[in-house]
Amino acid sequence: MKFVEGGVCAAKGFRAAGLHCGIRKSQTKKDIALVVSDAKASAAAVYTLNLVKSAGITVTKRHLSDGYARAVICNSGIANTCVSDGEANALKMCELTAQAVGIDPADVVCASTGVIGVSLDMNPIAAALPQLADRLSENGHTDAAEAIMTTDTVRKEFAVEFELDGKLCHIGGMAKGSGMIHPNLGTMLVFITSDVAITPRMLENAVRSDVADTFNAVSIDGDTSTNDMVCLLANGTAGNTLIDCENADFDVFKAALHKLTDKLCTEIAKDGEGATKLIVCSVTGAVTKQDAKMIAKSVVCSSLVKTALFGADANWGRVLCAIGYAGASVDVTKVQVEFTSSAGSIKVCENGMGIPFSEDLAKTILTEDEITVRVTLADGDGAAVAKGCDLTYDYVKINGDYRT
Amino acid sequence: MKFVEGGVCAAKGFRAAGLHCGIRKSQTKKDIALVVSDAKASAAAVYTLNLVKSAGITVTKRHLSDGYARAVICNSGIANTCVSDGEANALKMCELTAQAVGIDPADVVCASTGVIGVSLDMNPIAAALPQLADRLSENGHTDAAEAIMTTDTVRKEFAVEFELDGKLCHIGGMAKGSGMIHPNLGTMLVFITSDVAITPRMLENAVRSDVADTFNAVSIDGDTSTNDMVCLLANGTAGNTLIDCENADFDVFKAALHKLTDKLCTEIAKDGEGATKLIVCSVTGAVTKQDAKMIAKSVVCSSLVKTALFGADANWGRVLCAIGYAGASVDVTKVQVEFTSSAGSIKVCENGMGIPFSEDLAKTILTEDEITVRVTLADGDGAAVAKGCDLTYDYVKINGDYRT
Numbered sequence: 001m002k003f004v005e006g007g008v009c010a011a012k013g014f015r016a017a018g019l020h021c022g023i024r025k026s027q028t029k030k031d032i033a034l035v036v037s038d039a040k041a042s043a044a045a046v047y048t049l050n051l052v053k054s055a056g057i058t059v060t061k062r063h064l065s066d067g068y069a070r071a072v073i074c075n076s077g078i079a080n081t082c083v084s085d086g087e088a089n090a091l092k093m094c095e096l097t098a099q100a101v102g103i104d105p106a107d108v109v110c111a112s113t114g115v116i117g118v119s120l121d122m123n124p125i126a127a128a129l130p131q132l133a134d135r136l137s138e139n140g141h142t143d144a145a146e147a148i149m150t151t152d153t154v155r156k157e158f159a160v161e162f163e164l165d166g167k168l169c170h171i172g173g174m175a176k177g178s179g180m181i182h183p184n185l186g187t188m189l190v191f192i193t194s195d196v197a198i199t200p201r202m203l204e205n206a207v208r209s210d211v212a213d214t215f216n217a218v219s220i221d222g223d224t225s226t227n228d229m230v231c232l233l234a235n236g237t238a239g240n241t242l243i244d245c246e247n248a249d250f251d252v253f254k255a256a257l258h259k260l261t262d263k264l265c266t267e268i269a270k271d272g273e274g275a276t277k278l279i280v281c282s283v284t285g286a287v288t289k290q291d292a293k294m295i296a297k298s299v300v301c302s303s304l305v306k307t308a309l310f311g312a313d314a315n316w317g318r319v320l321c322a323i324g325y326a327g328a329s330v331d332v333t334k335v336q337v338e339f340t341s342s343a344g345s346i347k348v349c350e351n352g353m354g355i356p357f358s359e360d361l362a363k364t365i366l367t368e369d370e371i372t373v374r375v376t377l378a379d380g381d382g383a384a385v386a387k388g389c390d391l392t393y394d395y396v397k398i399n400g401d402y403r404t
Numbered sequence: 405m406k407f408v409e410g411g412v413c414a415a416k417g418f419r420a421a422g423l424h425c426g427i428r429k430s431q432t433k434k435d436i437a438l439v440v441s442d443a444k445a446s447a448a449a450v451y452t453l454n455l456v457k458s459a460g461i462t463v464t465k466r467h468l469s470d471g472y473a474r475a476v477i478c479n480s481g482i483a484n485t486c487v488s489d490g491e492a493n494a495l496k497m498c499e500l501t502a503q504a505v506g507i508d509p510a511d512v513v514c515a516s517t518g519v520i521g522v523s524l525d526m527n528p529i530a531a532a533l534p535q536l537a538d539r540l541s542e543n544g545h546t547d548a549a550e551a552i553m554t555t556d557t558v559r560k561e562f563a564v565e566f567e568l569d570g571k572l573c574h575i576g577g578m579a580k581g582s583g584m585i586h587p588n589l590g591t592m593l594v595f596i597t598s599d600v601a602i603t604p605r606m607l608e609n610a611v612r613s614d615v616a617d618t619f620n621a622v623s624i625d626g627d628t629s630t631n632d633m634v635c636l637l638a639n640g641t642a643g644n645t646l647i648d649c650e651n652a653d654f655d656v657f658k659a660a661l662h663k664l665t666d667k668l669c670t671e672i673a674k675d676g677e678g679a680t681k682l683i684v685c686s687v688t689g690a691v692t693k694q695d696a697k698m699i700a701k702s703v704v705c706s707s708l709v710k711t712a713l714f715g716a717d718a719n720w721g722r723v724l725c726a727i728g729y730a731g732a733s734v735d736v737t738k739v740q741v742e743f744t745s746s747a748g749s750i751k752v753c754e755n756g757m758g759i760p761f762s763e764d765l766a767k768t769i770l771t772e773d774e775i776t777v778r779v780t781l782a783d784g785d786g787a788a789v790a791k792g793c794d795l796t797y798d799y800v801k802i803n804g805d806y807r808t
Contacts, residue, residue, distance in 0.1 A: 052728030052736045052756070082724050082757050116721020117758035226725050303707075304803055311804030317520020320486050321630050324456030332456045352456070353486050354521035393797050399708055400715030 007141030007157030010172035011195040013038040013237035016140035018147030021128035023077035030147035034132040035072040041235035043069035044204035048228035055086030056110045067200025070107035073097040080112035080120045100133035145174040156267045162256045164240035177268040190230040197236035198243040214261040217386040269387035274394030280372045286382030291328035293384040298326035300388030310390035314362035316348040334378035341368035411545030411561030414576035415599035417442040417641035420544035422551030425532030427481040434551035438536040439476040445639035447473035448608035452632040459490030460514045471604025474511040477501040484516035504537035549578040556582045560671045566660045568644035581672040594634040601640035602647040618665040621790040673791035678798030684776045690786030695732035697788040702730035704792030714794035718766035720752040738782035745772035
């Protein structure tokens with residue numbers, strides 16, 4: 001099992017394209033992406049739990065109700081949320097896509113990301129779809145990954161190669177961050193493709209169990225978006241024996257999926273709005289896995305922890321504070337905290353209390369751009385990891401005038 | 405019922421003092437405050453729900469278990485939290501205070517605020533207490549209010565005058581913000597004094613019911629502190645008939661208390677770390693009061709709403725987003741949102757969707773320093789208000805190197 005190039009086109013039978021159609025003013029920012037499977041694909045998705053939902057979510061849920069899909073159309077710039085013509089335009093996007101690539105509109109997954117409350121102008125999208133269809137290719141994954149970006153500073157696409165029954169299989173994906181991200185089912189836009197043969201039911205099983213420890217354990221800013229989904233299409237082109245139950249092949253598929261999603265999560269967290277640092281909180285020794293997860297999320301969500309790490313300040317008291325209000329069952333007199341990075345590791349708290357440590361070494365460790373806050377409890381066997389980023393001047397700058 | 409001068413000394417029989425003793429390096433920043441009641445006072449408090457607690461919280465709880473107290477000692481600079489000598493030092497602070505003013509150590513309320521995980525040096529405190537006792541006066545309230553400040557930019561002290569049985573009564577208070585503030589019972593340090601005669605049980609009843617709508621509806625940064633308490637002392641010097649049950653006098657007392665705490669909350673929110681603006685979210689028409697409260701808190705806690713308002717950007721989609729993930733029962737297709745300030749009012753969302761509005765007028769309204777986000781729902785009669793502040797560059801600056 002290894003990482004390979006190709007993003008959403010690493011899986012056989014998938015082509016992609018992305019271009020600037022005019023939803024965004026900047027000519028250099030691509031704003032619409034198309035991914036198409038040559039064959040009908042099993043499809044499953046998880047969606048944001050926000051009660052305010054993009055019309056794309058509503059329409060996609062309906063289209064995936066039969067468990068199959070052929071294409072993903074996604075625009076950036078406008079969220080198609082809280083607008084009276086939202087559903088009509090989402091359906092129109094599906095129709096235009098279906099016409100352009102010659103499929104059924106009900107086989108189209110439709111997503112949008114961007115400003116809430118502004119109507120999506122369908123003219124540039126209608127003009128773009130024939131071009132997108134023309135440009136579909138196995139090399140189009142990079143354009144597609146760029147077209148779904150909003151405030152992301154780097155595109156996020158990865159792919160994993162592995163074997164099932166001696167058949168070469170792939171799972172590839174692209175994701176967009178980078179703000180309005182907080183654990184609550186799917187919490188960003190993530191499109192994953194695979195050439196594995198798997199039933200819709202088992203695909204849904206795989207994605208649901210995976211997001212709990214991956215996309216649901218990433219927080220950038222505590223805001224659960226209105227538009228998020230994690231969507232998988234698997235077209236069976238690899239020719240493996242159909243996965244239709246929880247067997248050894250399913251375990252391999254889940255492991256490959258996790259390798260991909262874990263990588264995407266790290267990149268989403270690292271590229272959080274304004275972030276200079278990835279912050280990973282790893283908790284062990286909690287009463288239950290759920291307690292560990294609550295604590296890990298609480299630490300990576302704390303504005304005070306995030307600003308301290310931005311300042312490379314070993315202010316572990318804020319970590320203790322975030323552990324204390326996490327809502328988890330925890331013996332706070334047994335907490336141990338270490339800060340770790342590629343520059344080393346330093347223990348700063350033992351038995352819930354400060355211990356002498358070298359501030360110079362701590363500074364050196366925290367000046368790196370990937371920091372792990374290691375929390376060791378003495379309450380049980382529960383363990384979990386959450387990912388986030390620091391809170392910086394640029395987060396304020398980016399979000400102080402996002403619409404302008 | 406009117407506001408008067410005098411802070412914690414407005415109530416008869418209370419004296420206060422504050423000075424720089426050396427816990428903080430800066431000679432100009434007072435760091436220890438003392439408030440003393442001439443007579444034994446009914447006392448009640450609410451405390452942070454954080455599992456990680458300052459030793460001051462533990463000791464104060466014990467000292468108030470009999471319902472009475474005489475004095476409050478509070479230092480700023482060091483939190484006396486997560487340190488092995490925490491409880492010993494908190495007890496020592498009480499003893500030193502008791503000796504200096506000639507009372508029982510068990511009648512002392514002890515609080516600390518500042519950096520977590522650093523031992524409190526008792527030498528400057530021991531040296532300061534006789535001086536503090538000497539300086540106690542009815543004019544010392546301002547020094548005391550200044551001595552408990554941490555990152556606060558203005559001292560917060562107010563007092564209310566009212567009548568019970570024709571007797572002139574007072575409730576006065578001082579508070580410190582301004583970071584690590586989030587709703588969870590008491591969420592800052594607030595010391596309130598009164599000359600009303602009231603039993604400890606009714607005093608506790610009053611403070612518990614009051615904080616739900618006041619101190620528990622303020623959020624600066626989502627971090628529930630380890631050291632928070634809201635503590636009331638009422639010494640009966642006003643000579644009113646003892647309030648020992650829920651009667652008309654109790655209602656007057658509660659109204660006066662609310663007038664004071666509401667004012668303190670506004671000032672705490674407005675002076676949140678790095679804040680340039682007070683943000684009030686007022687929700688009406690929710691299914692229940694609890695739903696309204698969840699929604700109001702969700703809006704004022706949203707980093708995206710906070711940064712948008714810092715940028716005077718009428719990005720109401722983020723308000724809808726925060727309403728949608730609040731966890732409250734709400735019909736999102738009926739939501740109306742208005743932004744209001746002293747410069748006017750503008751409706752930006754109706755029936756959960758955007759409506760045309762003047763961006764210029766919105767900018768003018770949002771450029772003021774007190775903004776109300778008015779959310780009108782069509783689900784019921786539930787109403788609530790929450791208070792917070794914007795998220796700014798200075799929040800990041802203040803917290804990126806708090807310890808240095």
